[in-house]
Amino acid sequence: MTVATNWIALDWGTSRLRAWKMSPEGYILDRASSDRGMSSLSPEQFEPALLELIESWLHPDRKVRVLACGMIGAKQGWTEVPYIQTPCHPCADWKLASVKDKRIELRIASGLKQLEPADVMRGEETQVAGLLLAEPEFQGLVCLPGTHSKWVQVASGQIQSFQTFMTGELFGLLSEKSILRHTLSDDELDPDSFLKSVQQALESPDSLVSQLFSLRAKVLLDVGAARTGRSRLSGWLIGQELALAQKQWDCSNITLIGSGHLADAYQLAFQVIDVRAKQMNAEELTLAGLQSLLRNQSDF
Amino acid sequence: MTVATNWIALDWGTSRLRAWKMSPEGYILDRASSDRGMSSLSPEQFEPALLELIESWLHPDRKVRVLACGMIGAKQGWTEVPYIQTPCHPCADWKLASVKDKRIELRIASGLKQLEPADVMRGEETQVAGLLLAEPEFQGLVCLPGTHSKWVQVASGQIQSFQTFMTGELFGLLSEKSILRHTLSDDELDPDSFLKSVQQALESPDSLVSQLFSLRAKVLLDVGAARTGRSRLSGWLIGQELALAQKQWDCSNITLIGSGHLADAYQLAFQVIDVRAKQMNAEELTLAGLQSLLRNQSDF
Numbered sequence: 257m258t259v260a261t262n263w264i265a266l267d268w269g270t271s272r273l274r275a276w277k278m279s280p281e282g283y284i285l286d287r288a289s290s291d292r293g294m295s296s297l298s299p300e301q302f303e304p305a306l307l308e309l310i311e312s313w314l315h316p317d318r319k320v321r322v323l324a325c326g327m328i329g330a331k332q333g334w335t336e337v338p339y340i341q342t343p344c345h346p347c348a349d350w351k352l353a354s355v356k357d358k359r360i361e362l363r364i365a366s367g368l369k370q371l372e373p374a375d376v377m378r379g380e381e382t383q384v385a386g387l388l389l390a391e392p393e394f395q396g397l398v399c400l401p402g403t404h405s406k407w408v409q410v411a412s413g414q415i416q417s418f419q420t421f422m423t424g425e426l427f428g429l430l431s432e433k434s435i436l437r438h439t440l441s442d443d444e445l446d447p448d449s450f451l452k453s454v455q456q457a458l459e460s461p462d463s464l465v466s467q468l469f470s471l472r473a474k475v476l477l478d479v480g481a482a483r484t485g486r487s488r489l490s491g492w493l494i495g496q497e498l499a500l501a502q503k504q505w506d507c508s509n510i511t512l513i514g515s516g517h518l519a520d521a522y523q524l525a526f527q528v529i530d531v532r533a534k535q536m537n538a539e540e541l542t543l544a545g546l547q548s549l550l551r552n553q554s555d556f
Numbered sequence: 557m558t559v560a561t562n563w564i565a566l567d568w569g570t571s572r573l574r575a576w577k578m579s580p581e582g583y584i585l586d587r588a589s590s591d592r593g594m595s596s597l598s599p600e601q602f603e604p605a606l607l608e609l610i611e612s613w614l615h616p617d618r619k620v621r622v623l624a625c626g627m628i629g630a631k632q633g634w635t636e637v638p639y640i641q642t643p644c645h646p647c648a649d650w651k652l653a654s655v656k657d658k659r660i661e662l663r664i665a666s667g668l669k670q671l672e673p674a675d676v677m678r679g680e681e682t683q684v685a686g687l688l689l690a691e692p693e694f695q696g697l698v699c700l701p702g703t704h705s706k707w708v709q710v711a712s713g714q715i716q717s718f719q720t721f722m723t724g725e726l727f728g729l730l731s732e733k734s735i736l737r738h739t740l741s742d743d744e745l746d747p748d749s750f751l752k753s754v755q756q757a758l759e760s761p762d763s764l765v766s767q768l769f770s771l772r773a774k775v776l777l778d779v780g781a782a783r784t785g786r787s788r789l790s791g792w793l794i795g796q797e798l799a800l801a802q803k804q805w806d807c808s809n810i811t812l813i814g815s816g817h818l819a820d821a822y823q824l825a826f827q828v829i830d831v832r833a834k835q836m837n838a839e840e841l842t843l844a845g846l847q848s849l850l851r852n853q854s855d856f
Binding site for chain 1: 631639669670671673674675676704719720721722723725726729730733734735761762763764765766768769770772773774776777779780793796797799800803
């Protein structure tokens with residue numbers, strides 16, 4: 257027996273589209289994903305890319321509610337949804353998107369903006385909303401590692417401030433496209449080298465640009481461990497995030513949203529500042545965040 | 557009348573090969589260049605790439621001396637020439653390369669190495685040697701902007717220490733390959749934005765990784781000047797170099813080797829620390845440096 261779709265959740269980012277078939281109680285009935293992220297699609301391709309993924313979950317004669325978060329609400333997305341300005345609740349608003357297919361009603365969650373320092377967010381706010389649903393009294397920092405890592409300061413049930421770091425993108429460019437690509441041969445994280453570099457970044461956060469070339473020089477001169485270049489680069493970049501987070505905020509209570517190697521590396525880095533971060537699952541929080549937005553919209 | 561070639565100077569870097577036909581007194585009789593840099597050639601292609609450029613300068617029955625500096629002396633180059641360790645005179649040694657053509661004798665200048673912090677140099681040392689020939693008593697810093705900028709501390713006729721910054725490469729990667737490529741639309745340097753960013757980098761040299769994304773956010777939010785992204789990025793990166801140079805060395809006497817837009821930007825940045833750098837021509841110094849190495853080798 258197939259359980260009927262109550263609503264469909266979407267996390268539609270720059271490079272991926274993820275979809276979940278949901279029960280009224282918030283259980284996952286099915287999931288699907290594709291690489292048809294926002295940046296790979298032209299406007300007329302959005303609807304076909306979505307239908308391709310969720311076709312089998314739709315009813316022939318009843319509208320299914322679809323609620324999306326992520327870059328799909330950006331200017332280059334399906335429908336531009338205005339940013340809500342911080343401080344604010346992370347999932348405060350949404351906008352109806354124009355859809356041709358009569359079986360779907362699509363709403364896209366708002367992103368967040370901060371004016372000083374200028375910053376924007378689309379997608380991560382939904383995870384923070386999910387966190388606040390699980391822990392309404394949460395007060396502290398939320399760290400969301402990724403291509404563009406986000407650090408979010410939460411208090412009084414609102415996002416007070418946040419900061420984006422291009423850590424993942426910088427790591428990718430330096431390790432794959434720069435002269436360091438010949439040098440960073442280690443595949444697995446070397447915890448000692450990584451932790452040492454986090455420590456260095458915390459002690460001298462200004463020295464990143466001068467450290468980079470030394471990775472190559474050390475290999476050419478055969479001094480230092482040539483096999484730990486990636487671990488060192490990763491440690492410096494994550495250490496820089498930590499140094500700047502400490503400068504801006506109280507870092508005693510950090511919740512880390514994510515899993516896998518990258519989240520492991522952040523968790524390891526937090527050792528250096530004597531913090532054991534609570535780790536939460538990004539998928540669960542995204543779905544909880546979207547579900548809360550659904551419930552708050554009585555007309556939906 | 558064609559003046560006979562006395563010797564040939566080469567600056568053979570990663571991406572370019574430059575050659576000069578020289579008179580005994582050090583005058584330039586002719587010049588030629590190609591994009592057959594070290595990194596684009598396999599070992600058997602070095603000699604043809606050189607002959608292609610200097611064929612018409614050779615004598616059918618007499619060996620012409622060719623003296624080269626740059627990456628051509630690296631492990632992946634024509635002949636690996638060992639590094640000389642700092643502190644040392646910048647042009648202290650060379651090595652004979654194996655050549656099939658009987659009309660050429662090729663010598664390649666040594667590069668320099670520094671063990672702590674680990675760093676290497678191939679090519680720039682020859683320019684510093686040229687500077688020391690012009691000013692034997694020079695004491696101060698030499699700044700050589702480029703893909704990998706070098707800062708060189710000179711005293712007592714020797715290179716005491718040096719530091720490589722991947723500034724040019726980082727600027728290229730961020731402005732052409734990162735998400736910021738959509739944002740950095742200004743073609744010409746905006747002096748005000750540039751200087752403001754240099755100042756910011758000097759005040760908060762640790763904040764680079766957190767500033768980067770704000771360039772994009774400012775454009776998305778239409779706050780701040782969208783048209784000055786490249787100038788800001790350039791100012792932050794060059795400002796970081798300056799901040800670290802100030803931390804390590806006395807920056808009251810800087811000589812800037814180079815010309816064109818990049819050197820102009822560095823000269824502008826020095827305003828912020830109240831330094832007017834003496835500017836010198838890279839080609840002249842390279843040739844003077846190679847000439848001095850030629851003279852010191854009585855057997856050549």
